[in-house]
Amino acid sequence: MSAVLELVEVHKVYPGTPPVESLRGVTFTVDSGELVAVAGPSGSGKTTLLNLAAGLDRPSSGSVRITGHPVETLDDRQLSGVRAHRLGVVFQQFVLLERLSATENVATGLIYRGVPAAERRQAARAALDRVGLGHRENFPAAHLSGGERQRVAIARALVGRPAVVLADEPTGNLDSVAGQGVVALLHELNADGVTIVVITHDERIAGAMRRRVELRDGVVVHDSGRAS
């Protein structure tokens, strides 16, 4: 198993008075094919961890490697390239373009890779099928239910076959039935070989994952260990 995400002694300090040290030396590795829950109460540093893992921010010290690319040494263009080609991100608020159809929203996931429009649409339909929304292809995002919206967002993260999908509280804005559906989908996708990291404060979701990393006050207090 190759490592898709490696964090080594990662510190993140936000300037201010006093400065806030959000992560204080986090080290852990995610291998290809894993399904990992990063759990912890609010303020434990989960979102900071997600931003670093998603290549949206850089560590104050330590190293974050996404499929071997050290985030801290890349400039904006290079880091954008890593995000476009290696990562898929799912947000708690879905973040869909309301005017566009489900297919168009999913296809947006490939737009910054320079994939031609026809190929994008084809891949987007396949991804929608995979999350069980094949029948909603041409629906405007604004007309979908919460659970459906999150599935569209997951399809968008999957469409480019990224090395890892990062999901930030993916059930946070859903009722429990829709939430369970989304969790089941993540398990299914992982069974198909998709590497997934779920960030959550929900103990039940975290408990159902094969591996669980627990954060508290910016440090890893428990790691159930790599599956391999």
Add this chain to the structure above:
Amino acid sequence: MRSHLRLADLLPVSTVGLRSRPGRAALSVLGVAIGIAAMVAVLGVTRSSQADVLTEIDRVGTNLLTVANGKTLRGGEARLPVTAGQAVARTQGVLSAAVTATLPVRVYRTDRIPAGRTGGLSVRVADPGLLTTLDGALLHGRFLDPALGRYPAVVLGHYAATTLGIRDVTDRPRVYLGDHWYTVVGVMAPVDLAPELDTAALIGAATATDDFGYEGNPTRIFVRAQTERTDEVAGLLGRAANPAHPEEVAVSRPSEALTARLAVTDATTVLLLGLGAVALLVGGIGIANVLVISVLERRGEIGLRRALGATRGHVGAQFLVESLLLGAAGGTAGVILGALITYATATGRGWPALVPPAAIGAGLAAAVLIGAGAGLYPALRAARLSPTEALRTL
């Protein structure tokens, strides 16, 4: 492995915002459209009116000259010699010449009108050749000829006929001229180059001599010269008309008055163009304003695009192109509106409708430029927005 946004995708990506809020986009475009419409209309209306003046100059000709009695060196009224008319007509380059002379008498509708109520009308002696030389036309009746010139017959200028209540000449209407009755034989159409004739009553030289003691000294001679020699002829006329005192003769070119009208419209155009430019600038600020708000509202979308792999440049380009499109839309609408205004104005005034192609090109270019300028700041703000900050506000 690099982030890459295809050029073909930039346009649809940039119109997401416009498609989401078409009403707002239309309003933000309005300012630029009004500015461009104002500028195109000003240029179009000016050009149309100039075209009208040019046709008028063409029609009346630039080869008409007038020779008049100027002032003596002591400031008195100079009279042209009796021979001036013939001498001018013999000058090289002169096609035709016609003599007129004002008489110290007035014309009235009847003999009961008080002498003071002249209506601003004058009485002039006119050569039979005057109408041809001026390229004038008659509305009714006939012009003076050598035979008629011996009888109490009068031809009225357009305004004079209206003032005296003469509508046509079939009933041989009479007017009271000096202390004689004269029969109206013709009415002239307005004469653009010699408006003083519109208010005149014209009689023949022979009857003027008999009735009013006219001695044959012209006060104004109209001269039609060969077009290419007009300037040269103008220089010769003073000496021809009054060899003893050429400096007392005033030679002028009536078409210059029309040329001056062209210059006057140019000055007004600059002023109005300035006003159009102000409207355009305000329109540009409107676009910038709307885009700044749009960047704030669409932080989530910006964060999403960054997470999907967009570089700062991609996000900046998206908003810049959106602004360019708004500018171009405003420019297109403005050009169409300006052309319509020009067409309506010109048609209403009987001018040929002309929208200079340069105005259309410049209008569109200015609108796109304004769009680019307006988009620069919002695009920079969008590009500089850090992705984590953009996503935090969700």
